[in-house]
Amino acid sequence: MEDLVRAGATDEPCDDARVVLEARGVSKTYHLGEVDVHALRGVDLSICDGRMLSLMGPSGSGKSTLMHIIGLLDRPSEGSVIVEGEEVSRMAPNELAAVRNRRIGFVFQSFNLLARTSALANVELPLVYAGVSGNERSRRAREALERVGLGDRMGHLPNQLSGGQQQRVAIARALVTEPSIVLADEPTGNLDSVSGVDVMTILQELNAHGITVVLVTHDDTVARHAERIVRLRDGMVVSDEAVADRIRASERREAVVKEAGGEG
Amino acid sequence: MNLLESMRIALRALNANKVRSALTMLGVIIGVAAVILLVAIGTGVQDEITGSIEGLGSNLIFVFPGSFEEGPGGGGPGGISTRQFTIEDADLLQRRLGPEHAVAPVLQGPLTLRVGNRTMRTVVAAANENAGEVFGGDYLDGRGYRRSEVSAGARVVILGSTVRDRLFPNQDPVGETMSVNGQRFTVIGHLAAQGGSLTGDQDNQVYMPITAAQRLIGTTDVGLIAVKAATADDVEALQRRIRQVLTPRFGDEFSVFSQDQTLGIFQQILGTLTFMLAGIAGISLLVGGIGIMNIMLVSVSERTREIGIRKAVGARTYDIMSQFVIEAVTLSVAGGVVGIAIGALGARVLTQWVPTEVTAWAVALAFTFSAGVGIFFGVYPAYKASRLDPIEALRYE
Numbered sequence: 001m002e003d004l005v006r007a008g009a010t011d012e013p014c015d016d017a018r019v020v021l022e023a024r025g026v027s028k029t030y031h032l033g034e035v036d037v038h039a040l041r042g043v044d045l046s047i048c049d050g051r052m053l054s055l056m057g058p059s060g061s062g063k064s065t066l067m068h069i070i071g072l073l074d075r076p077s078e079g080s081v082i083v084e085g086e087e088v089s090r091m092a093p094n095e096l097a098a099v100r101n102r103r104i105g106f107v108f109q110s111f112n113l114l115a116r117t118s119a120l121a122n123v124e125l126p127l128v129y130a131g132v133s134g135n136e137r138s139r140r141a142r143e144a145l146e147r148v149g150l151g152d153r154m155g156h157l158p159n160q161l162s163g164g165q166q167q168r169v170a171i172a173r174a175l176v177t178e179p180s181i182v183l184a185d186e187p188t189g190n191l192d193s194v195s196g197v198d199v200m201t202i203l204q205e206l207n208a209h210g211i212t213v214v215l216v217t218h219d220d221t222v223a224r225h226a227e228r229i230v231r232l233r234d235g236m237v238v239s240d241e242a243v244a245d246r247i248r249a250s251e252r253r254e255a256v257v258k259e260a261g262g263e264g
Numbered sequence: 265m266n267l268l269e270s271m272r273i274a275l276r277a278l279n280a281n282k283v284r285s286a287l288t289m290l291g292v293i294i295g296v297a298a299v300i301l302l303v304a305i306g307t308g309v310q311d312e313i314t315g316s317i318e319g320l321g322s323n324l325i326f327v328f329p330g331s332f333e334e335g336p337g338g339g340g341p342g343g344i345s346t347r348q349f350t351i352e353d354a355d356l357l358q359r360r361l362g363p364e365h366a367v368a369p370v371l372q373g374p375l376t377l378r379v380g381n382r383t384m385r386t387v388v389a390a391a392n393e394n395a396g397e398v399f400g401g402d403y404l405d406g407r408g409y410r411r412s413e414v415s416a417g418a419r420v421v422i423l424g425s426t427v428r429d430r431l432f433p434n435q436d437p438v439g440e441t442m443s444v445n446g447q448r449f450t451v452i453g454h455l456a457a458q459g460g461s462l463t464g465d466q467d468n469q470v471y472m473p474i475t476a477a478q479r480l481i482g483t484t485d486v487g488l489i490a491v492k493a494a495t496a497d498d499v500e501a502l503q504r505r506i507r508q509v510l511t512p513r514f515g516d517e518f519s520v521f522s523q524d525q526t527l528g529i530f531q532q533i534l535g536t537l538t539f540m541l542a543g544i545a546g547i548s549l550l551v552g553g554i555g556i557m558n559i560m561l562v563s564v565s566e567r568t569r570e571i572g573i574r575k576a577v578g579a580r581t582y583d584i585m586s587q588f589v590i591e592a593v594t595l596s597v598a599g600g601v602v603g604i605a606i607g608a609l610g611a612r613v614l615t616q617w618v619p620t621e622v623t624a625w626a627v628a629l630a631f632t633f634s635a636g637v638g639i640f641f642g643v644y645p646a647y648k649a650s651r652l653d654p655i656e657a658l659r660y661e
Binding site for chain 2: 093108
């Protein structure tokens with residue numbers, strides 16, 4: 001395994017931290033008729049526990065495909081994915097579901113909340129499938145919603161919430177199972193700038209509390225909220241560097257509000 | 265995830281599409297209600313006929329002209345080509361079987377009755393002096409006809425309760441005269457209401473000596489010969505004896521049935537009919553089930569994204585599968601329960617015109633079948649849903 005050819009290897013030393021998620025030689029090929037589309041070509045990536053990382057690249061670079069593969073929503077054509085030391089890429093669908101449920105939280109650009117379902121019930125959903133029931137489920141979901149500042153919106157349906165609030169419900173849903181990793185795919189893509197700053201603030205807070213955060217974005221400003229940026233192009237890692245001037249979302253809020261015309 | 269959780273999710277989804285859920289259920293409701301109703305009618309009619317055959321009096325044997333074993337094209341019972349019985353055949357049987365058993369030739373035919381300006385068409389059931397043994401019935405007033413009246417072909421008549429109410433309302437008819445097919449008859453008795461029977465509605469009949477009836481109808485034939493055995497133990501031996509007596513005269517051109525055999529034949533015919541009705545109704549239940557499958561398939565493709573979300577946060581194949589199966593079963597079972605209620609209610613209303621009986625087995629069958637329909641037609645859409653690739657499902661617009 002160790003002597004795999006690593007195209008654009010990104011073996012940043014984790015110092016004393018362990019590697020929480022690792023992709024080794026991951027390729028993904030889609031067969032569209034007679035044409036093979038190589039979305040990923042042998043990507044190596046290791047993510048250290050408790051860090052915040054951005055995956056950047058233009059559309060078609062394979063960043064979303066990579067996120068889906070390391071999030072166990074999709075399978076690599078070649079290579080392997082290791083979550084907390086466990087090789088998962090050959091697991092059966094139900095085993096993958098269990099790993100997603102316990103160890104990974106997702107935040108999507110389009111929120112992906114269940115319609116006609118209250119914020120609380122949406123946040124409870126992963127716990128339903130984890131087999132947590134009754135009072136404990138409801139208590140943990142309430143805590144998660146309070147953590148993202150929606151303690152007063154628990155009974156609201158998604159269509160009664162603003163985009164920023166819906167994304168915060170999605171974050172609460174991602175963190176309610178206390179996962180080791182939160183994967184956020186363009187989390188601010190559908191939001192106005194103020195809501196975007198709020199969402200980034202929450203993600204940085206989660207990271208400060210020890211949760212590994214992976215941001216997938218094409219936006220340079222969003223990417224610089226992380227400690228490290230990995231850039232992809234044409235399915236390959238082209239650069240991997242630490243962020244020198246990391247943005248603190250909480251410090252930007254005032255300026256963004258002013259710029260947006262005092263709304264908030 | 266436990267079953268209760270799956271049920272809660274299913275109910276929430278059905279509740280979100282109330283009109284669609286109701287319309288889908290309607291298919292099952294109609295199917296189940298039809299099964300309950302038609303089986304109730306079948307069972308009710310079967311019970312009533314059984315009751316009236318049993319009510320004819322016990323230990324009866326019926327002798328019909330014609331062979332039931334004959335193939336197609338044969339005379340059949342009472343067929344035109346068949347040689348009919350006469351009163352002499354009945355007298356012969358009476359002599360050979362002995363006086364402890366009662367033999368009665370029976371003739372039935374349509375008649376027109378008139379009293380003053382009231383006219384009605386009805387049916388006569390005529391026999392000899394043993395009529396009381398084979399027809400039964402309680403006299404409200406008057407008497408039956410005597411042997412002498414049979415030999416003389418006396419123009420006397422006994423009225424069933426419906427005939428009496430129509431022709432002699434609020435009046436004791438005994439001793440009155442009336443016109444029967446234009447002939448003057450004297451009413452000598454009338455009967456209490458007794459309900460339907462093998463020979464039709466006994467209340468809507470008149471009774472008279474067979475000789476008088478033959479003259480009215482213009483025949484010397486009798487329709488069938490009824491024999492009442494002295495005891496139930498005699499019935500089998502008597503059937504053999506009847507065959508011995510009639511074979512030299514008729515060959516195998518006659519049939520002998522005990523009351524039990526007649527009952528058995530009727531029950532077999534009606535039972536088959538009931539199953540046929542249930543089968544026809546079952547087809548509509550099947551159609552209802554296909555409606556459920558159709559809606560579940562639509563629902564699965566509409567909710568592809570929802571399935572993707574559920575899978576992303578950790579739903580296993582089984583969780584998705586059970587969610588959709590339970591949805592389908594909930595639809596069909598709820599439809600089944602409503603259908604049973606409507607069917608039972610309809611059966612109660614129909615009882616005014618047709619005998620009905622809602623049996624426990626029909627309810628159990630309809631319920632089981634509707635639940636089965638839900639499972640059967642729900643499994644495929646649910647399987648389809650559970651096999652969706654999470655990432656494909658999430659991308660679905």
